[in-house]
Amino acid sequence: MQKTxxxxxxxxxxxxxxRTVLQMITEAGSGHPGGSLSAAEIVVTxxxxxxxxxxxxxxxxxxxxxxxxxxxxxxxxxxxMAECGYCPKDKLMTLRKxxxxxxxxxxxxxxxxLEASTGSLGLGLSLGLGMALAARLNGGKSRSYVVLGDGxxxxxxxxxxxxxxxxxxxxxLVAIVDYNQIQLDGFVKDIMELEPLADKWRSFGWHVVEAxxxxxxxxxxxxxxxxxxxxxxxxxxxxxxxGKGVSFMEGNPKYHGQAPTREECAxxxxxxx
Amino acid sequence: MPAKTKYELPLGAATxxxxxxxxxxxxxxxxxxxxxxxxxSKSTYTAAFAKEFxxxxxxxxxxxANMIAIGAGLASSGKIPFAASFSVFAMNKGFEQLRVTxxxxxxxxxxxxxxxxxxxxxxxxxxMSVEDLSLACSLPGFTVLCPADETAMIxxxxxxxxxxxxxxxxxxxxxxxxxxxxxRQFKIGESIELVExxxxxxxxxxxxxAESIRAAExxxxxxxxxxxxxFPTIKPLDREAIARAARETGAIVVAEEHLVDGGLGVRVxxxxxxxxxxxxxxxxxxxxxxxxxxxxxxxxxxGLLARxxxxxxxxxxxRKR
Ligand SMILES: Cc1ncc(C[n+]2csc(CCOP(=O)(O)OP(=O)(O)O)c2C)c(N)n1
Ligand SMILES: [Mg+2]
Numbered sequence: 001m002q003k004t005x006x007x008x009x010x011x012x013x014x015x016x017x018x019r020t021v022l023q024m025i026t027e028a029g030s031g032h033p034g035g036s037l038s039a040a041e042i043v044v045t046x047x048x049x050x051x052x053x054x055x056x057x058x059x060x061x062x063x064x065x066x067x068x069x070x071x072x073x074x075x076x077x078x079x080x081m082a083e084c085g086y087c088p089k090d091k092l093m094t095l096r097k098x099x100x101x102x103x104x105x106x107x108x109x110x111x112x113x114l115e116a117s118t119g120s121l122g123l124g125l126s127l128g129l130g131m132a133l134a135a136r137l138n139g140g141k142s143r144s145y146v147v148l149g150d151g152x153x154x155x156x157x158x159x160x161x162x163x164x165x166x167x168x169x170x171x172x173l174v175a176i177v178d179y180n181q182i183q184l185d186g187f188v189k190d191i192m193e194l195e196p197l198a199d200k201w202r203s204f205g206w207h208v209v210e211a212x213x214x215x216x217x218x219x220x221x222x223x224x225x226x227x228x229x230x231x232x233x234x235x236x237x238x239x240x241x242x243g244k245g246v247s248f249m250e251g252n253p254k255y256h257g258q259a260p261t262r263e264e265c266a267x268x269x270x271x272x273x
Numbered sequence: 274m275p276a277k278t279k280y281e282l283p284l285g286a287a288t289x290x291x292x293x294x295x296x297x298x299x300x301x302x303x304x305x306x307x308x309x310x311x312x313x314s315k316s317t318y319t320a321a322f323a324k325e326f327x328x329x330x331x332x333x334x335x336x337x338a339n340m341i342a343i344g345a346g347l348a349s350s351g352k353i354p355f356a357a358s359f360s361v362f363a364m365n366k367g368f369e370q371l372r373v374t375x376x377x378x379x380x381x382x383x384x385x386x387x388x389x390x391x392x393x394x395x396x397x398x399x400x401m402s403v404e405d406l407s408l409a410c411s412l413p414g415f416t417v418l419c420p421a422d423e424t425a426m427i428x429x430x431x432x433x434x435x436x437x438x439x440x441x442x443x444x445x446x447x448x449x450x451x452x453x454x455x456x457r458q459f460k461i462g463e464s465i466e467l468v469e470x471x472x473x474x475x476x477x478x479x480x481x482x483a484e485s486i487r488a489a490e491x492x493x494x495x496x497x498x499x500x501x502x503x504f505p506t507i508k509p510l511d512r513e514a515i516a517r518a519a520r521e522t523g524a525i526v527v528a529e530e531h532l533v534d535g536g537l538g539v540r541v542x543x544x545x546x547x548x549x550x551x552x553x554x555x556x557x558x559x560x561x562x563x564x565x566x567x568x569x570x571x572x573x574x575x576g577l578l579a580r581x582x583x584x585x586x587x588x589x590x591x592r593k594r
Binding site: 028030031071096097098099100103104105107110117118119120121122151152154155156183184185191192 | 310312313314315316320332333334335336338339361362365366395396397398399400564565566567570571574
């Protein structure tokens with residue numbers, strides 16, 4: 001795979017990934033477009049620029065770890081991993097079908113290059129913390145990146161792992177909150193308000209960076225700041241738009257877990273031409 | 274020869290949808306009924322209750338463990354709380370809370386787990402509850418219900434509300450066959466014989482009730498007389514009906530959309546072993562997690578169709594003395 005720090009190139013990859021995600025979910029007839037689209041820049045920037053990893057050697061012990069704790073948004077992860085060369089591109093359109101490597105939620109039995117099977121919200125930060133602690137014990141350089149949903153962080157376990165990571169000063173752990181303000185039943189603020197969110201993470205001993213999650217340069221800076229931070233884990237609060245890139249999906253709770261129709265997909269692809 | 278079973282099995286509503294309807298009815302009748310959900314109210318169908326009784330609905334966010342213990346607190350203060358989520362999250366995330374805040378002090382909490390089993394299809398194992406009956410039955414004092422269709426769900430929700438003590442109700446995602454006519458009476462702890470038979474008994478719960486009726490029809494055409502019994506109550510178990518089935522038919526198949534380990538089958542087997550030993554076979558998920566696929570593909574691959582129940586019946590008959 002060709003890594004790059006060039007923002008224009010990363011933006012072009014992101015756009016292509018958004019197109020792939022929409023086609024995959026349309027083909028499957030079910031899935032979660034909104035949170036896949038809001039996380040696109042985050043996942044692309046990590047895999048194509050920030051993370052130390054090698055698709056030719058997926059189990060390289062000193063690799064950085066990526067965990068999609070909000071596992072329902074796996075289409076963006078599958079599209080990016082396939083683009084990197086971890087898994088077959090020509091099977092992406094079998095998403096959610098019997099026997100596909102691209103299961104409805106990330107499943108290491110079907111796609112061993114994944115770091116974790118996720119789909120039950122709230123577990124990923126603990127897993128990432130364990131992996132970061134193992135790297136520390138091994139004296140390795142490996143860092144763990146965990147992408148969390150804003151609704152997801154209502155789970156108590158997220159805050160248990162946050163407290164533990166702060167207490168143990170695990171500075172090779174990065175949490176990224178995809179703050180798209182929408183969860184399953186509606187808007188986060190109507191279901192269980194998170195604010196003041198940055199203060200919460202800070203009070204748990206974390207360094208916090210806030211960034212517009214669709215600004216690749218801002219994300220690069222945030223991850224750079226996280227890498228140089230000593231003695232504290234970093235939380236990147238990525239302010240995003242659910243359904244980003246498709247006008248009729250943006251900010252619309254309906255597209256949390258609903259596939260576009262073929263007609264809607266065609267319109268969406270036009271917007272992302 | 275006319276089919277003795279004569280069961281028509283038209284498609285009815287999903288049991289989760291019937292739960293939502295019944296909950297609203299309960300809400301109208303009893304101001305003490307409250308509901309809790311964890312960001313799944315459109316999927317569990319508590320949304321209708323939330324709309325009609327916003328003051329009696331507690332949105333917990335994505336925090337099932339918290340939801341269960343809040344429910345236990347409400348119950349301890351005289352409310353009749355129904356806490357709902359996907360079964361896998363209510364039971365697995367909430368298990369310690371179910372044990373220590375609900376079962377142990379025996380509080381009046383009702384837990385409803387929707388999207389049980391593998392018939393949810395494409396979402397895959399992380400959302401599939403295949404151990405919920407086992408977990409719920411392991412809680413002393415809990416009543417465990419698993420209705421097979423919409424009528425059973427509506428009646429059992431009423432009975433659960435009237436019953437004093439913790440209850441778990443299992444519901445499914447897909448629309449399912451209608452087994453009962455509207456208004457049919459149920460009783461907690463009582464099984465229902467749906468098809469008469471003398472050679473073998475098919476004991477089933479939930480989705481597998483309809484499959485077992487179809488299996489009985491297939492067996493009848495081979496000259497095998499199969500009794501079909503629905504177990505809407507998993508705990509307390511209807512031991513009388515089990516003993517009678519063992520005595521009168523001498524062979525038993527148990528079918529459920531659940532891991533064989535710890536499910537209805539092993540509970541029935543215990544009763545059979547204690548009261549009237551007889552050969553048994555078990556239809557269920559065998560020591561594995563399923564995967565993504567259509568519900569039909571998964572029920573086929575994991576062996577939960579009428580064909581599989583009938584095959585188990587033929588096997589058990591070979592072992593019958
Ligand atoms: C423990 C758990 N509870 C409930 C669900 C069902 N569920 C799937 S996605 C979702 C909403 C997630 O919202 P958010 O974390 O904000 O994700 P995003 O907006 O990025 O899609 C819910 C409740 C789940 N997968 N896991
Ligand atoms: Mg969100």
